[in-house]
Amino acid sequence: MTTIGDVARRAGVSRSTVSYVLSGKRTISQETRDRIELAIRELGFTPNAGARALATAQTMVLGMLLQFHADEFAPAMLQYVLPVSAAARELGYDILMVTDPDGAAAIRRIGASAMVDGIVLLDVTHQDPRLESLRSVSKPGVLIGLPADTRDIDAIDLDFAQAARVLVDDLHDHGHREVTLISPPYHVVERGGSYVWRFRDAAIARADELGMRLHPYYGESRPPAVQTSVHRFLDVHPSATALIVHNDATIAALPAILRDRGLSVPRDLSVVSLYSRDFGEEFSLPYTAVESAADTLGRQAVGQLVRRISRSPQAGQPGVRLVEPVLTDRGSVRSLSR
Amino acid sequence: MTTIGDVARRAGVSRSTVSYVLSGKRTISQETRDRIELAIRELGFTPNAGARALATAQTMVLGMLLQFHADEFAPAMLQYVLPVSAAARELGYDILMVTDPDGAAAIRRIGASAMVDGIVLLDVTHQDPRLESLRSVSKPGVLIGLPADTRDIDAIDLDFAQAARVLVDDLHDHGHREVTLISPPYHVVERGGSYVWRFRDAAIARADELGMRLHPYYGESRPPAVQTSVHRFLDVHPSATALIVHNDATIAALPAILRDRGLSVPRDLSVVSLYSRDFGEEFSLPYTAVESAADTLGRQAVGQLVRRISRSPQAGQPGVRLVEPVLTDRGSVRSLSR
DNA sequence: CGTCAGTTTCGAACCGGTTCGACGATGACC
């Protein structure tokens, strides 16, 4: 391993001079700079990250905490991982990925030992035990997802309530007056996935305002329960003219289910949903939908975290940022003549 | 941030004594040890990882390199991430996850700067440009997947050839003499996914040995192409009595496809496949299959890497380890009377 | 009582960077 001392010796300068060439924090004559840069190239020198972290008190690493739920559709988590990682790299940070089942303990460990400059919490629940841990280590953090208590913390999430209103409005605009809503499985609610009720409550409220009938259900996450549950919902409300699907497993299975019933979209049934672009492409889903925008969320989260780390004034006050949902019309809603 | 010096002062000892209590590398009297441990608890001291890395030349971090292929079924990658991460943690290591599109450059970066003690390469291709990079930084590495050149490198993968033979044999034992094979999409071959042809070539060879007719095809990765391709294969070979599916998108879609054609498994068609346990559960797949054992591969890879890092004699000579495939019989193969 | 071995603790050096104050050289100005 070649060190900065080796480079200095080879270039005939002091170690500090090499360091200044590296950082550009002081002016160095073109001549010596050339000599040093040549030495660096010849020796293949790369600064030691540990030493630099020790000296600067910055590791240029962000912690990313995931938790895997056996019951959840796996790609859902992955949607965030890639954008977070890519955004971090673009800002010069690497990602320490932590999947420890005890997330709170993991935060204390990587925080207290100064392995990371900041922490991204994925898949945050309503009462997330990791929050207290994050507050106790005095390191900047950012949440993707909305917990109950957001005091003094940066959090970012899709505005699920607004997403629900956008979808209900769209159906109402097209003349629909009786619709069925399929939410994620109920155990996601029990686990504290607040996006479930934020979407559901808002949909119910908006339908009520508009004088629509809305039948809310919790769906399933796996075949064959997914299929049978959808069939049941459709059987129970034959007069419903549209389906709002907020459930990945359900929407992925829906094309086949509807074909089985001989239903054509939007002729016999209108469908709107909420899913990510990648997910939709993976399954070639042909439905009008709000994008869950994992990409945007991940990138914005990292951006905000880095601003917070660098004490940028643009970071502003810590708080919640809700991302405005965007509707993509794929023609799966029929206009009903009245 | 409290340091080892703070602890030492509070306990009335020198810094080195605290360090020895932490590491246990020298005997410290019970009395002072108690005093020091108390001080550590009172101050909430955790050693600074950067400083420790600098002093010991060990970071206790492993690099994990992923590459995402837009065309590949996302969970496939995730299957490995979790076991790798979990196994590492159990051995005291954290994971630096790198998703840089230029993997070779990323390896040089994290290797040369001594951010990691070793490197796990996921989804290795036949001519993987990251290999040269891995060899150039002198850091232990382990591959999950099989490249063309495995000199002096630890690599681990499922024995796909053997898996193919196990499945062909199973069909042959049940009296099948004409079968169709659906491999992953052809562009996976072009990308250098050697598991495709290791499986395919072995299946063809074995069928030949056994005097069976085998029709090999490359499948698709997305709806609706997946569906139409399977329909075509079935139409072309109406006399084939069994399907060997080595293609995640196809096997996930198969239940619905067969239902559409009014085919019942195994009455009208026998099906064997190769997929991971998690994947099978996610889609409730009812087929006799070889497990792709991502869990085993991930754990063994990390184990081997850590042995290599610690220069354990049990690491043995660097080389390829192929994991024996395990067949799980789910009754999707019909016994044909002759 | 002096020597020796064993135990426990300390001090200093070291890991590889960064950063601050200072110093010598150079050129501008009066």
Place this chain on the structure above:
DNA sequence: GGTCATCGTCGAACCGGTTCGAAACTGACG
């Protein structure tokens, strides 16, 4: 020609741990 900035570079201190050699103390033994 002396003074004063400015520029470029150096040396030393520091970040927070680990580790080695040695010192201090204890008790056993001749």
